[in-house]
Amino acid sequence: MTVLHITNLSATVAGKPILKGLSLAIGAGEIHAIMGPNGAGKSTLSYVLGGRPGYEVTSGSVTLTSPLPFRGGDGGGVSPVRPRFDDSPHPNPSPEGEGLNIDLLALAPHERAALGLFLGFQYPVEIPGVSFVQFLRESLNSQRKARGEAPLSGGEFLKLAREKAALLKLDMEMLKRPVNVGFSGGEKKRAEMVQMGILDPAFAVLDETDSGLDIDALRVVGDGINAIMRRPDKAVLLITHYQRLLDYVRPDFVHILSAGRIVKTGGPELAHRLEAEGYEAVAA
Amino acid sequence: MTALALPTRRDEDFRYADLEALAPLWPVLVETIEVAAGGSGALTIVASADAPVRSLSITLGAGAAFDLRILNAGLAYGRIALSVRLDDGADFTLGAAQLGSASETLEIVTTVTHGAPNATSRQTVRSVLAGHATGTYLGKVAVARGADGTDAAQSVRAMLLDRTATANAKPELEIFADDVKCAHGCAVGELDAQALFYMASRGVPPAQAKRLMLQAFIAEAFVGAADEDALTAAALERLETLV
Numbered sequence: 001m002t003v004l005h006i007t008n009l010s011a012t013v014a015g016k017p018i019l020k021g022l023s024l025a026i027g028a029g030e031i032h033a034i035m036g037p038n039g040a041g042k043s044t045l046s047y048v049l050g051g052r053p054g055y056e057v058t059s060g061s062v063t064l065t066s067p068l069p070f071r072g073g074d075g076g077g078v079s080p081v082r083p084r085f086d087d088s089p090h091p092n093p094s095p096e097g098e099g100l101n102i103d104l105l106a107l108a109p110h111e112r113a114a115l116g117l118f119l120g121f122q123y124p125v126e127i128p129g130v131s132f133v134q135f136l137r138e139s140l141n142s143q144r145k146a147r148g149e150a151p152l153s154g155g156e157f158l159k160l161a162r163e164k165a166a167l168l169k170l171d172m173e174m175l176k177r178p179v180n181v182g183f184s185g186g187e188k189k190r191a192e193m194v195q196m197g198i199l200d201p202a203f204a205v206l207d208e209t210d211s212g213l214d215i216d217a218l219r220v221v222g223d224g225i226n227a228i229m230r231r232p233d234k235a236v237l238l239i240t241h242y243q244r245l246l247d248y249v250r251p252d253f254v255h256i257l258s259a260g261r262i263v264k265t266g267g268p269e270l271a272h273r274l275e276a277e278g279y280e281a282v283a284a
Numbered sequence: 285m286t287a288l289a290l291p292t293r294r295d296e297d298f299r300y301a302d303l304e305a306l307a308p309l310w311p312v313l314v315e316t317i318e319v320a321a322g323g324s325g326a327l328t329i330v331a332s333a334d335a336p337v338r339s340l341s342i343t344l345g346a347g348a349a350f351d352l353r354i355l356n357a358g359l360a361y362g363r364i365a366l367s368v369r370l371d372d373g374a375d376f377t378l379g380a381a382q383l384g385s386a387s388e389t390l391e392i393v394t395t396v397t398h399g400a401p402n403a404t405s406r407q408t409v410r411s412v413l414a415g416h417a418t419g420t421y422l423g424k425v426a427v428a429r430g431a432d433g434t435d436a437a438q439s440v441r442a443m444l445l446d447r448t449a450t451a452n453a454k455p456e457l458e459i460f461a462d463d464v465k466c467a468h469g470c471a472v473g474e475l476d477a478q479a480l481f482y483m484a485s486r487g488v489p490p491a492q493a494k495r496l497m498l499q500a501f502i503a504e505a506f507v508g509a510a511d512e513d514a515l516t517a518a519a520l521e522r523l524e525t526l527v
Contacts, residue, residue, distance in 0.1 A: 051484075052481050052485075053477065108484070109481060109484035110485075110486075110488055113484070113485055114487050119485045121485075124482070125479050125482040126479075127479050127482070127496075128500060129497075129501065129503060130496050130499075130500050134496070135483070135496065138492065138496060139483070139486035139487045139488050140487070142488050142489055142492060178500075199487065
């Protein structure tokens with residue numbers, strides 16, 4: 001089953017073309033890594049998938065096949081965008097009617113999250129005055145509401161948060177602080193992974209999650225990604241500059257992104273070749 | 285108070301006032317509060333239609349302390365004017381939030397006079413303005429000759445939810461003493477788009493994300509108040525109608 005299907009995707013930022021016909025299919029249980037030089041469009045790809053305002057899709061499609069039931073809307077009224085369901089026959093229909101192909105680009109960012117998409121930020125944003133606990137409980141319960149699931153109580157949520165914080169070796173006390181405020185670069189990335197653990201997405205796009213991490217933190221974060229996401233029904237798109245993280249999170253496929261397109265695809269050995277020879281030599 | 289003439293726009297303190305709404309309420313009775321030396325007091329004002337325009341004169345004796353909290357919201361016109369005079373070592377705290385929408389005009393106008401040495405004053409004003417609302421803070425801190433050791437701070441911030449809303453902020457210092465510490469900060473801005481997208485990417489719908497951020501923003505005005513929870517709840521209720 002394909003979790004994410006990107007077909008001929010082109011996108012502009014402030015009128016400037018960044019993605020130029022990118023195609024990529026990611027199957028359930030797979031971990032894909034995207035590597036590429038600065039300015040290739042790696043972060044743009046993650047923002048387009050997340051639906052960040054200002055990142056305009058000019059052509060192509062992105063289809064997400066989510067194992068999660070999705071009812072649409074935020075429960076607070078009529079949703080401005082409704083999921084559009086693919087007309088093509090479903091590759092792996094489930095009896096519950098779950099696992100439908102959904103046009104990701106037609107959804108608002110919070111609806112994509114409720115569908116099971118998680119976007120790990122290269123630069124996690126600070127939100128003064130809002131604690132992680134408050135923010136994450138709100139996040140999880142908003143997602144659950146959109147999926148027609150009952151909200152978690154305060155106690156249930158704290159138990160879950162404690163468990164995931166321990167997995168990533170992040171002091172639970174830190175989750176009582178305002179979101180990312182005063183966190184070091186490494187702590188922010190660990191906190192991103194704690195959030196991923198709590199939200200338990202079906203598909204994660206992790207944008208340079210390894211940047212700013214020391215060697216020990218890199219191992220913890222790598223182990224965390226494996227523990228949370230290496231499941232037969234989940235998939236990961238890892239965006240990275242370096243091969244290091246891939247020692248801990250072994251990818252099934254490595255893609256080279258250059259000038260807005262995937263120019264080469266291979267196995268984990270491709271990352272090693274890149275590290276040794278550089279983008280220009282390998283992608284040429 | 286004698287029957288003063290209705291102010292005009294030329295009166296600095298009324299430059300942004302809704303004079304039409306003010307006219308039938310004029311002249312405004314000045315309420316006096318005096319705290320004797322060494323004493324302390326606190327007051328919470330939640331603006332109401334019964335008394336939309338208020339004027340307070342507060343005098344604090346030596347070493348006295350007063351904590352004033354204001355929620356100015358939900359009125360077509362709401363104005364609170366303060367004249368505060370501090371004696372030796374007195375301490376004054378103002379924490380105020382203004383929440384406006386539609387074409388509401390909300391204003392807080394203060395004059396805090398440090399009349400003797402070593403007095404402290406802290407003013408925190410947070411405004412959230414939507415639609416065509418106008419929120420104004422005019423705040424003057426006057427430090428008298430010889431009032432050394434004065435410590436005065438003004439923190440004034442406004443958040444505009446729509447480009448059509450207006451915030452006026454004028455923190456002002458008038459200092460006639462040498463050894464003083466007077467800080468003022470003033471900022472008018474919009475909700476951080478990056479933070480809104482970050483929250484959306486985790487599943488929080490836009491309106492809820494805005495409420496969370498604004499709640500935190502307003503909370504700064506009510507921190508440490510005796511009835512912090514009640515004030516925050518009242519402000520939150522009003523916020524629900526703004527986003």
